[in-house]
Amino acid sequence: MNIISKGELLNLTQQIFEQAGFTEKDANHCADVLVFADVRGIDSHGVARIPGYLRLIEAGRINPNPKFKWNIRKSTTGTLDADGAIGLISASKAMERTIDMCDQFGSGWIAIKNSNHFGVASYHATLGFAKKYMGFAMTNASPLVVPAGGKQRMLGTNPICIAIPGKDGNDFILDMATSAAANGKLEIAQRSGLGIPKGWAIDKDGIETQSADALKNGGALLPLGSSDETGMHKGFGLGSWVDIFSGVLSGSAFGPWCPPFVAFLESKPNAPGKGLGHFIGCWDLDGFQNSDVIQENLKIWKESFIQSEPVNSKIPVMVPGDPEKKLQQKREKEGIPLNSNVIKTLEKICSKNHIKSPF
Amino acid sequence: MNIISKGELLNLTQQIFEQAGFTEKDANHCADVLVFADVRGIDSHGVARIPGYLRLIEAGRINPNPKFKWNIRKSTTGTLDADGAIGLISASKAMERTIDMCDQFGSGWIAIKNSNHFGVASYHATLGFAKKYMGFAMTNASPLVVPAGGKQRMLGTNPICIAIPGKDGNDFILDMATSAAANGKLEIAQRSGLGIPKGWAIDKDGIETQSADALKNGGALLPLGSSDETGMHKGFGLGSWVDIFSGVLSGSAFGPWCPPFVAFLESKPNAPGKGLGHFIGCWDLDGFQNSDVIQENLKIWKESFIQSEPVNSKIPVMVPGDPEKKLQQKREKEGIPLNSNVIKTLEKICSKNHIKSPF
Numbered sequence: 001m002n003i004i005s006k007g008e009l010l011n012l013t014q015q016i017f018e019q020a021g022f023t024e025k026d027a028n029h030c031a032d033v034l035v036f037a038d039v040r041g042i043d044s045h046g047v048a049r050i051p052g053y054l055r056l057i058e059a060g061r062i063n064p065n066p067k068f069k070w071n072i073r074k075s076t077t078g079t080l081d082a083d084g085a086i087g088l089i090s091a092s093k094a095m096e097r098t099i100d101m102c103d104q105f106g107s108g109w110i111a112i113k114n115s116n117h118f119g120v121a122s123y124h125a126t127l128g129f130a131k132k133y134m135g136f137a138m139t140n141a142s143p144l145v146v147p148a149g150g151k152q153r154m155l156g157t158n159p160i161c162i163a164i165p166g167k168d169g170n171d172f173i174l175d176m177a178t179s180a181a182a183n184g185k186l187e188i189a190q191r192s193g194l195g196i197p198k199g200w201a202i203d204k205d206g207i208e209t210q211s212a213d214a215l216k217n218g219g220a221l222l223p224l225g226s227s228d229e230t231g232m233h234k235g236f237g238l239g240s241w242v243d244i245f246s247g248v249l250s251g252s253a254f255g256p257w258c259p260p261f262v263a264f265l266e267s268k269p270n271a272p273g274k275g276l277g278h279f280i281g282c283w284d285l286d287g288f289q290n291s292d293v294i295q296e297n298l299k300i301w302k303e304s305f306i307q308s309e310p311v312n313s314k315i316p317v318m319v320p321g322d323p324e325k326k327l328q329q330k331r332e333k334e335g336i337p338l339n340s341n342v343i344k345t346l347e348k349i350c351s352k353n354h355i356k357s358p359f
Numbered sequence: 360m361n362i363i364s365k366g367e368l369l370n371l372t373q374q375i376f377e378q379a380g381f382t383e384k385d386a387n388h389c390a391d392v393l394v395f396a397d398v399r400g401i402d403s404h405g406v407a408r409i410p411g412y413l414r415l416i417e418a419g420r421i422n423p424n425p426k427f428k429w430n431i432r433k434s435t436t437g438t439l440d441a442d443g444a445i446g447l448i449s450a451s452k453a454m455e456r457t458i459d460m461c462d463q464f465g466s467g468w469i470a471i472k473n474s475n476h477f478g479v480a481s482y483h484a485t486l487g488f489a490k491k492y493m494g495f496a497m498t499n500a501s502p503l504v505v506p507a508g509g510k511q512r513m514l515g516t517n518p519i520c521i522a523i524p525g526k527d528g529n530d531f532i533l534d535m536a537t538s539a540a541a542n543g544k545l546e547i548a549q550r551s552g553l554g555i556p557k558g559w560a561i562d563k564d565g566i567e568t569q570s571a572d573a574l575k576n577g578g579a580l581l582p583l584g585s586s587d588e589t590g591m592h593k594g595f596g597l598g599s600w601v602d603i604f605s606g607v608l609s610g611s612a613f614g615p616w617c618p619p620f621v622a623f624l625e626s627k628p629n630a631p632g633k634g635l636g637h638f639i640g641c642w643d644l645d646g647f648q649n650s651d652v653i654q655e656n657l658k659i660w661k662e663s664f665i666q667s668e669p670v671n672s673k674i675p676v677m678v679p680g681d682p683e684k685k686l687q688q689k690r691e692k693e694g695i696p697l698n699s700n701v702i703k704t705l706e707k708i709c710s711k712n713h714i715k716s717p718f
Contacts, residue, residue, distance in 0.1 A: 071648075073465070073645065073647065073648075074464060074466075074646040075435075075463070075464040075465055076646070077465035077643060077647055078646065079647050105433060105464050106435045107435045107436055107466055107468055109465075109466055109646070147664050147667060147676045148677075149669050149671070150669055150670065151668050151669070154663070154667055164603060172599070172600075174596040174600055176596055176597075180584070180590050197588040199586075200589070202670075224583060224589075224590050224594070225539070225585075226584075226585070227558075229556040229558065230539050230540070230589075231535075231539050231583050233535075233677075234535040234536075234583055236679075237533040237535055238533070238597075240531070240533070240664070240679060241531075241533055243660070247656075248653060248657050248660050249647040249648070249653060250648075251648060251652075251656075254656070254660055255664065256663060256667075272656055283436060283468060285608075287435070287468070288432065288468075289430075289608070289610055293610075294608060297606075297607045297610075297613070297632070298603065301602070301603060301614055304614050305506050305513060305599075308506060308511040308513055309509060309510050310508050310509055310510065311509065316508075317507070317508050318508065320596040
């Protein structure tokens with residue numbers, strides 16, 4: 001582990017994206033999204049993703065200079081053809097557009113097609129916080145997850161994010177995969193040489209497995225709920241919702257046709273749409289009641305949960321977004337610890353591109 | 360079991376609600392919502408609920424003649440004070456209002472306070488199907504579910520419903536509790552004298568239990584995800600989202616203050632709001648792309664899942680809403696089988712109210 005300051009990591013990331021052909025402004029934005037994930041402890045969605053993005057850019061699957069085409073069909077709804085953009089950019093642009101709709105009408109919704117991985121959903125979903133807008137963000141993803149009762153990889157880990165601005169940063173931010181466990185957790189288990197808990201994955205025959213190599217060996221991830229008895233049809237339903245909103249509404253690929261995140265895998269042929277899809281939107285808190293009243297009640301809501309009796313008296317109940325917020329406060333002060341493999345890869349990128357390494 | 364036709368059950372239910380003080384129109388609507396649940400096999404939310412509703416009406420906790428107060432603050436957002444109405448009525452009225460918003464602006468959203476149990480979420484969420492509007496419905500509920508890491512009952516089984524109209528009834532309807540299992544499933548296990556699966560409930564000390572009497576003995580339900588390892592913080596996050604949107608946005612009670620569904624239990628004192636809350640809304644399919652294109656792709660989406668390889672070759676993969684639809688087609692033709700206890704209770708209500716029993 002090596003600690004790097006937020007400022008240094010932003011600077012490094014921006015330079016890498018500029019070298020890869022992004023405008024200064026877009027490179028700056030990409031850095032902002034990725035480092036936001038790292039400071040909040042969502043390391044799987046931070047700068048560790050850079051090498052993968054670069055390979056997709058080289059393979060021509062991410063377009064560093066996209067021309068966005070908007071199709072706004074109603075006052076509060078429309079689609080964006082992102083022209084192969086990285087989702088880090090397209091999802092934020094769409095959120096800006098829905099914020100404009102929200103200014104005028106109280107809510108706004110954009111479905112995005114022909115996009116790529118959008119990083120951490122909560123970045124985009126919190127962009128309207130200064131205006132007290134609640135954010136909503138979803139994306140479909142490379143197929144890794146089975147439907148309830150199925151053994152084929154049909155859905156991505158398809159996250160849902162809902163972000164509600166509180167007073168003085170007392171927010172509620174839910175940002176969750178709709179699978180029982182994210183792929184990143186299997187990778188950690190692989191590296192540690194340990195098995196995985198029951199309920200995360202099945203093998204290629206559809207049998208539950210505790211092998212961390214499940215995916216490598218042709219298996220798949222299970223939806224949230226994990227088994228018939230404990231409600232895997234619900235996790236499947238949620239992942240399906242995300243896929244339909246992100247893919248079917250927008251005109252992107254969906255389900256098993258979603259393009260893989262890795263450059264060495266090709267997409268399934270005859271896709272019914274283009275690229276990955278996202279669904280983005282927001283509501284104005286003040287559209288429901290005076291936002292001060294809502295935020296006061298949100299504070300009461302949060303306190304009632306945090307103060308409720310925990311199972312383990314040493315581990316208080318936590319509310320969605322609070323663990324990430326604590327880490328954010330710590331890492332913004334003390335710097336961001338990076339995995340040594342991530343550092344090695346970033347150093348290689350630096351030397352290849354004549355960027356001064358901060359490590 | 361006794362079979363009754365849909366028409367007879369509608370007629371009976373309408374008469375009971377009229378006798379309880381509802382207008383003919385409202386009684387007709389309540390019958391429509393409850394029988395919709397019964398024909399779709401969601402028996403826990405059908406006419407079996409009538410005795411409970413009647414007790415709440417007698418106790419003055421459901422107002423059969425409410426005066427609705429709307430507070431529309433933006434073009435697409437607002438709240439409804441339902442004046443103690445039954446949710447069967449208030450949620451549908453709110454959906455009608457959001458459909459009007461959707462006609463003009465492409466989407467619409469109402470948070471409802473001072474309401475009661477709204478029956479089956481999918482009834483309200485599908486009200487815009489004729490116009491090709493996608494529906495959204497949530498409600499908070501009597502506290503039975505613990506937060507992740509907690510042992511107090513803080514949330515209801517807080518359902519989420521998302522309903523997407525397909526061509527020729529080829530819809531997608533997800534209507535799910537955010538707990539691992541609904542309370543009704545525990546009741547079925549109690550009646551059968553069998554235990555319950557791991558992952559549904561904990562006892563009063565927060566220890567996982569397989570006793571069907573868990574709730575009776577001071578225990579609680581677990582959120583979807585069931586354990587730390589398999590993502591119960593996600594189910595908790597979803598239930599929290601529902602509670603904040605239904606309760607905190609609207610000004611109803613929320614969390615542990617939600618009023619119990621049974622008349623013999625009082626609400627927790629000092630509630631921060633009034634009654635139960637719901638959150639209702641819709642989006643116009645045509646607001647994103649030509650709705651014919653979307654519905655064509657939704658058909659491809661559904662077929663790809665239904666035709667994907669199942670774990671058990673005899674049980675094909677099913678898509679949310681399809682099992683209920685099959686049952687609906689069957690029961691609309693062949694009639695609705697009712698549990699003998701439900702029939703006995705309905706017969707008692709008939710004789711008390713001088714209604715001719717159809718049984």
